[in-house]
Amino acid sequence: MSDPVFDQEPNRPPSPSDDAALWADLQSLLLAQERARVHELEELVESLQEEIDHLQKQLGVQRELVVPTVTNSLSRIANDAVEQDRRGMAGALGPIIGEATRIQIRDSKDEMVEALYPIIGDSVVRAVTERFREFQRQIDARIRPRGGVLDNVALRLRGVNPSDVALRDALPFEITQLFLIQHDTGFVLEHFALDSSQAADSDLISGMLTAIRSFMEDSFDPTHESDEDLDSIYHGDANVILQSGSVVYAAAVVNGTEPAGFRAALRGLLTDLNLEYRDDFEAYDGDPETLPPLEHHLETWVEEIEAGLSEKSPSTDSSKKVLTRLAVALMVILVLLCGFMSWFVWRLMPTALGLTEPPPTVVATVVVTATPTATLPPTATITPSVTPSPTPTVTPSATPTTTPTATRTPTVTPQPTGSPFSRINGPVWSRVVPDLDEPPWIALIEGTEVDVLIVQGEWTQIRWNDPIVGEVEGWVPNGWVDLSPSDTIGSDADS
Amino acid sequence: MKTVQRKICLLGDFSVGKTSLVRQFVEGRFDDRYLSTIGVKISRRQISRPDYLLNLLIWDLAGGDDYDDVTSGYLRGAAGILMVCDLTRPLTLHTLRKYRKQLDEIKLDPVVVIAANKVDLVAERAVDDSLLEELSQQINAPYLLSSAKTGEGVAAAFDQIAGLLEKKKS
Numbered sequence: 141m142s143d144p145v146f147d148q149e150p151n152r153p154p155s156p157s158d159d160a161a162l163w164a165d166l167q168s169l170l171l172a173q174e175r176a177r178v179h180e181l182e183e184l185v186e187s188l189q190e191e192i193d194h195l196q197k198q199l200g201v202q203r204e205l206v207v208p209t210v211t212n213s214l215s216r217i218a219n220d221a222v223e224q225d226r227r228g229m230a231g232a233l234g235p236i237i238g239e240a241t242r243i244q245i246r247d248s249k250d251e252m253v254e255a256l257y258p259i260i261g262d263s264v265v266r267a268v269t270e271r272f273r274e275f276q277r278q279i280d281a282r283i284r285p286r287g288g289v290l291d292n293v294a295l296r297l298r299g300v301n302p303s304d305v306a307l308r309d310a311l312p313f314e315i316t317q318l319f320l321i322q323h324d325t326g327f328v329l330e331h332f333a334l335d336s337s338q339a340a341d342s343d344l345i346s347g348m349l350t351a352i353r354s355f356m357e358d359s360f361d362p363t364h365e366s367d368e369d370l371d372s373i374y375h376g377d378a379n380v381i382l383q384s385g386s387v388v389y390a391a392a393v394v395n396g397t398e399p400a401g402f403r404a405a406l407r408g409l410l411t412d413l414n415l416e417y418r419d420d421f422e423a424y425d426g427d428p429e430t431l432p433p434l435e436h437h438l439e440t441w442v443e444e445i446e447a448g449l450s451e452k453s454p455s456t457d458s459s460k461k462v463l464t465r466l467a468v469a470l471m472v473i474l475v476l477l478c479g480f481m482s483w484f485v486w487r488l489m490p491t492a493l494g495l496t497e498p499p500p501t502v503v504a505t506v507v508v509t510a511t512p513t514a515t516l517p518p519t520a521t522i523t524p525s526v527t528p529s530p531t532p533t534v535t536p537s538a539t540p541t542t543t544p545t546a547t548r549t550p551t552v553t554p555q556p557t558g559s560p561f562s563r564i565n566g567p568v569w570s571r572v573v574p575d576l577d578e579p580p581w582i583a584l585i586e587g588t589e590v591d592v593l594i595v596q597g598e599w600t601q602i603r604w605n606d607p608i609v610g611e612v613e614g615w616v617p618n619g620w621v622d623l624s625p626s627d628t629i630g631s632d633a634d635s
Numbered sequence: 636m637k638t639v640q641r642k643i644c645l646l647g648d649f650s651v652g653k654t655s656l657v658r659q660f661v662e663g664r665f666d667d668r669y670l671s672t673i674g675v676k677i678s679r680r681q682i683s684r685p686d687y688l689l690n691l692l693i694w695d696l697a698g699g700d701d702y703d704d705v706t707s708g709y710l711r712g713a714a715g716i717l718m719v720c721d722l723t724r725p726l727t728l729h730t731l732r733k734y735r736k737q738l739d740e741i742k743l744d745p746v747v748v749i750a751a752n753k754v755d756l757v758a759e760r761a762v763d764d765s766l767l768e769e770l771s772q773q774i775n776a777p778y779l780l781s782s783a784k785t786g787e788g789v790a791a792a793f794d795q796i797a798g799l800l801e802k803k804k805s
């Protein structure tokens with residue numbers, strides 16, 4: 141900036157001594173204020189420098205005291221800023237934070253992992269649990285029902301990799317509580333808990349479960365048309381699996397992924413209990429005198445299930461084992477194939493030979509002389525030898541089987557069978573022998589078509605076609621097969 | 636001594652004090668705040684009877700002047716019902732008449748006791764004893780005056796249900 145006093149040309153040239161004095165006077169007159177100001181500023185700078193030094197010293201000594209104060213102020217400022225301009229702040233901070241995070245991760249990975257674990261860990265666990273549940277559902281949908289030697293072959297046929305099944309079976313699983321609950325009242329009839337301290341609130345839990353079931357039922361199926369029930373409640377990794385019976389229902393609190401067939405087993409448990417105690421369950425009114433003597437039924441069942449799981453878990457199948465299984469499977473297929481062929485020939489034979497059905501009230505042994513060529517001689521001789529049936533009320537039909545070899549004379553051995561295609565009227569476990577104390581064998585679902593072979597006391601022997609094992613025979617309690625009166629042999633089956 | 640369980644439900648209009656009665660009976664305390672019950676809340680209290688212990692599982696249902704399928708689902712298996720009305724709101728008595736009718740329609744025949752609640756609010760009381768007598772006769776259930784706030788008549792109401800249950804069984 142130019143000063144007009146100094147820029148002006150003087151009118152006459154001054155003498156040097158005059159000049160110096162005048163110049164000094166003039167300077168002191170004109171610049172006094174500025175000088176004072178400069179001096180003031182110098183002092184201020186000095187004092188500020190001192191203060192800065194002091195603060196720096198303090199910062200060094202009392203870092204931990206200063207940091208919270210500064211952090212508080214900064215976060216307040218940041219909060220205000222974020223509130224005023226959220227988008228702007230995000231735009232401004234995003235790149236910085238991103239870069240800072242990258243650097244932080246590069247330089248101190250472990251610390252970052254530790255800091256983030258509580259936040260991310262939970263989400264990961266949840267996601268993995270959900271993924272496994274999904275995986276379990278997918279596998280289960282494709283492999284049910286299971287059992288028997290044909291597992292691996294059947295699985296492959298259905299496009300399921302057996303190792304997936306092995307993994308699915310190996311997923312951790314634990315039954316922590318099991319309730320047997322009366323439908324309407326929500327009363328606990330029996331309770332099993334891994335941790336006995338959980339027993340205290342069992343009646344409140346069972347009450348709430350009952351209320352939830354009732355709510356779901358009345359809200360989503362008010363007309364009670366469908367027989368669908370609430371079948372599970374998920375909470376994080378814990379899961380309540382519900383299985384409904386007619387008077388009571390079972391609720392299993394489990395951790396982890398339920399093994400395949402668990403629900404069927406639970407249904408089997410209910411079926412067994414219902415068979416034995418149905419009336420008692422219905423009569424129970426909260427008075428212990430009316431409570432059926434269940435005698436740790438649930439605990440025993442849980443032990444059995446868990447024993448079964450530990451037998452099955454992590455598949456260590458050696459290739460030898462697999463091969464043996466395959467061989468057995470192949471043999472079974474061969475046998476089935478032969479059976480099918482014989483059946484096929486048998487079905488064609490009567491047509492070809494013009495045979496009529498044997499009289500209905502006898503067991504017939506039919507000796508057929510047949511040649512396997514397509515053109516059967518019209519003069520085939522039939523020699524029926526008739527033997528009286530040991531159970532005269534049955535209506536047997538001759539079931540001749542022939543072998544396709546030309547030189548053999550096939551012998552036909554008919555069996556007393558009931559009318560074909562009776563139906564199972566509810567989910568039930570079959571057993572190898574007619575005894576409730578025997579372990580359940582194959583689960584039958586409602587509507588399964590069965591042949592009634594014989595009714596013996598409380599039990600019915602049936603034959604049916606299992607989707608995996610093929611044709612099998614087993615026993616079910618009488619009430620589970622819809623029998624027409626003519627099917628009954630010396631028993632009053634209630635259907 | 637044996638322990639017998641019974642399911643008891645509370646029925647009544649909004650805000651008559653069902654939850655407060657249960658809270659007083661089970662936890663022995665009162666709260667001025669009103670948090671309307673959604674769905675159902677189940678509590679439990681054991682009481683001593685002359686020769687056995689009675690474990691009451693108490694279902695506190697959401698209030699209303701009518702009930703729907705969901706409520707009737709909750710009522711299944713109830714041995715006793717505590718019907719609650721509010722002495723400061725005469726209309727809440729009428730609600731109980733509706734409930735009685737609906738109970739009959741779904742063929743439930745539990746033991747019923749009426750609690751005429753908030754008797755501590757003397758100045759605001761709008762229902763006299765004669766109206767209560769009439770209600771009691773109409774729905775064929777004994778009544779008593781109660782206050783969830785002071786605790787008056789609360790245990791007595793549940794005791795009366797227990798007594799009626801014994802009488803019914805014998």
Ligand SMILES: Nc1nc2c(ncn2[C@@H]2O[C@H](COP(=O)(O)OP(=O)(O)OP(=O)(O)O)[C@@H](O)[C@H]2O)c(=O)[nH]1
Pocket residue numbers: 647648649650651652653654655656666667668669670671672673696697698699752753754755756781782783784785
């Ligand atoms: N003074 C007084 N207030 C009461 C009494 N009982 C309940 N209240 C009050 O009344 C209000 C409603 O009580 P709640 O017990 O929640 O009523 P509720 O019948 O359960 O209501 P919903 O759940 O909505 O059906 C609350 O503010 C209580 O504090 C009582 O005996 N005396």
Ligand SMILES: [Mg+2]
Pocket residue numbers: 653654655670671672695696697698
């Ligand atoms: Mg309430």
